[in-house]
Amino acid sequence: MSIKVRVPPALTKGASGSDTLEMTAANLSELLAGLETRYPGVKKSICDEAGKLNRFINVFVNDEDIRFLGGEQYTFQDGDEVLLIPSIAGG
Template identity: 40%
Template structure:
């Protein structure tokens, strides 16, 4: 399944500056593996040492937060858009 992955600015060094890339995979885990094959180093920025999504990285398949779906097993049908969004900490003074 071909999907579009939106890459945040902080990870664009791994994609040669591209804001969007395409990848193949039937689920999110396969898409992340495909991203790693095409853009080495990106996987360790999205997944922790145990292979789970990093705590401060949010991933959406279309508009659905994968943490409230099936996590890395979330299905990625042909043509969906995946957004990787680093969480921003801070607040107002």
């Protein structure tokens, strides 16, 4: 599926280029693999040691939290807009 992906520069370690990408991915796993190809090392910023999405990374598809759409099993549709947002915490 052809999707638009917005990735904040904080996750791509300042890599040059637009923060909005056109990508082809059927699901979150394929999206993460595609991001790793485009930005080598990015998976270390967004995935745990097992390769699963870190709990502090929020993924939204068309403004809906992917957790409420089926999580990692959600199948992207043509034209979906995906946004990856790192959580911010402090104290």
